[in-house]
Amino acid sequence: xxxxxxxxxxxxxxxxxxxxxxxxxxxxxxxxxxxxxxxxxxxxxxxxxxxxxxxxxxxxxxxxxxxxxxxxxxxxxxxxxxxxxxxxxxxxxxxxxxxxxxxxxxxxxxxxxxxxxxxxxxxxxxxxxxxxxxxxxxxxxxxxxxxxxxxxxxxxxxxxxxxxxxxxxxxxxxxxxxxxxxxxxxxxxxxxxxxxxxxx
Amino acid sequence: xxxxxxxxxxxxxxxxxxxxxxxxxxxxxxxxxxxxxxxxxxxxxxxxxxxxxxxxxxxxxxxxxxxxxxxxxxxxxxxxxxxxxxxxxxxxxxxxxxxxxxxxxxxxxxxxxxxxxxxxxxxxxxxxxxxxxxxxxxxxxxxxxxxxxxxxxxxxxxxxxxxxxxxxxxxxxxxxxxxxxxxxxxxxxxxxxxxxxxxxxxxxxxxxxxxxxxxxxxxxxxxxxxxxxxxxxxxxxxxxxxxxxxxxx
Numbered sequence: 427x428x429x430x431x432x433x434x435x436x437x438x439x440x441x442x443x444x445x446x447x448x449x450x451x452x453x454x455x456x457x458x459x460x461x462x463x464x465x466x467x468x469x470x471x472x473x474x475x476x477x478x479x480x481x482x483x484x485x486x487x488x489x490x491x492x493x494x495x496x497x498x499x500x501x502x503x504x505x506x507x508x509x510x511x512x513x514x515x516x517x518x519x520x521x522x523x524x525x526x527x528x529x530x531x532x533x534x535x536x537x538x539x540x541x542x543x544x545x546x547x548x549x550x551x552x553x554x555x556x557x558x559x560x561x562x563x564x565x566x567x568x569x570x571x572x573x574x575x576x577x578x579x580x581x582x583x584x585x586x587x588x589x590x591x592x593x594x595x596x597x598x599x600x601x602x603x604x605x606x607x608x609x610x611x612x613x614x615x616x617x618x619x620x621x622x623x624x625x626x
Numbered sequence: 627x628x629x630x631x632x633x634x635x636x637x638x639x640x641x642x643x644x645x646x647x648x649x650x651x652x653x654x655x656x657x658x659x660x661x662x663x664x665x666x667x668x669x670x671x672x673x674x675x676x677x678x679x680x681x682x683x684x685x686x687x688x689x690x691x692x693x694x695x696x697x698x699x700x701x702x703x704x705x706x707x708x709x710x711x712x713x714x715x716x717x718x719x720x721x722x723x724x725x726x727x728x729x730x731x732x733x734x735x736x737x738x739x740x741x742x743x744x745x746x747x748x749x750x751x752x753x754x755x756x757x758x759x760x761x762x763x764x765x766x767x768x769x770x771x772x773x774x775x776x777x778x779x780x781x782x783x784x785x786x787x788x789x790x791x792x793x794x795x796x797x798x799x800x801x802x803x804x805x806x807x808x809x810x811x812x813x814x815x816x817x818x819x820x821x822x823x824x825x826x827x828x829x830x831x832x833x834x835x836x837x838x839x840x841x842x843x844x845x846x847x848x849x850x851x852x853x854x855x856x857x858x859x860x861x862x863x864x865x866x867x868x869x870x871x872x873x874x875x
Contacts, residue, residue: 448676449676449679449680452676452677452680452681453680453683453684456680456681456684457684457688460684461744462820462821462853465853466853469740469856469857470856474690478690482674482677482678482681485677485681486670486673486674486677489673489677490669490670490673502816504816505851508851508853509851553670553674556666556667556670556671557671559667560667560668560671568668568671571664571665571668572668572671572672574633575665575668575669575672576668576669576672576673577672601629604629604632604661604664604665605629607664607667607668608657608660608661608663608664610664611660611663611664611667612660617660617663620663621656621659621660621663624659
């Protein structure tokens with residue numbers, strides 16, 4: 427159970443940065459901010475499901491930015507989360523091509539004093555393609571790469587989570603899995619185009 | 627070697643060699659970028675899965691509620707009505723007089739009040755009792771639980787304030803919202819700050835304290851980051867001007 431722990435803004439950022447008890451931090455974010463931000467999305471043409479999805483993506487983006495030290499508490503966590511959610515929801519509204527008037531009003535409500543987080547927010551299409559490419563990778567490979575690149579476990583620690591004999595087998599397996607995933611990205615037209623544009 | 631470079635398991639001199647290769651060799655750079663994308667995808671999907679798992683846990687305790695949406699239809703309709711009324715005001719003196727007479731703080735309150743529906747639950751048992759009563763829309767029970775509570779944080783104060791609003795005890799509601807603002811000012815916090823501020827303005831409107839209400843509403847309307855900026859901005863400017871004129875503000 428991860429509920430119950432309370433954090434100040436600084437403690438929350440530190441907890442996410444250290445990653446020791448990330449579940450508690452995520453739970454706290456849900457407890458503290460999901461109601462407010464969901465209300466905000468729904469007050470701006472969103473359905474409850476929209477609010478749920480946008481908030482989840484907001485939390486993922488927020489944690490990612492904190493982990494990469496792109497947000498270190500320059501603004502209040504609440505303000506920053508609202509800015510992320512607002513930006514994501516605006517992009518979503520644009521895509522859904524809802525009422526032009528409503529969009530304009532929503533967009534006009536932004537001004538230069540607002541935190542600009544747009545450059546931190548990856549396109550939803552990219553995230554969707556991330557998922558699709560990963561789904562083509564087998565579960566064993568996905569697990570190995572997750573243990574190594576997300577959970578930052580050593581080869582030795584990974585052994586206890588995997589049905590392999592020794593560290594060398596895990597190392598070889600991890601190498602092959604990464605090569606396989608890299609190959610899948612090369613075959614994906616969106617990423618091939620992005621990399622190609624980046625190389626030019 | 628690129629994988630070892632990615633994993634930072636090379637000697638420093640080897641790291642520099644690979645860096646040089648990435649910078650100079652297009653094919654290596656291409657492979658490097660795809661590899662980075664692969665790792666980014668793993669990190670993104672894993673984090674997304676972890677957040678989703680915690681969210682599911684959270685939702686088993688706090689099911690997703692359908693939060694009352696603002697009465698958009700009514701407001702949009704009223705906005706259109708007021709646009710038309712503005713034209714008639716210009717053209718027809720009688721309509722202008724009617725508009726002037728009919729606009730009141732309580733009327734604006736009725737049009738702009740949005741019931742606050744609780745989305746999450748947190749805090750001590752006493753607070754939970756308040757929340758539970760609030761979820762059940764048992765406003766009197768909210769106030770009883772609030773009176774009995776030993777810990778009265780901003781959320782408890784705010785919910786008690788909202789219960790008073792529902793019971794049309796606007797002065798009592800306003801005092802509770804003010805306490806939230808005072809707590810935050812003392813603690814340098816913003817817990818339920820925006821909510822308390824907006825509903826304090828609502829309580830003033832309902833209580834015919836027009837000047838006080840207008841001062842807060844103008845603050846909210848000019849603060850684009852305020853959570854209720856959109857709601858406050860949707861109150862007709864014509865209404866606010868008439869209210870300001872009537873109150874001598």
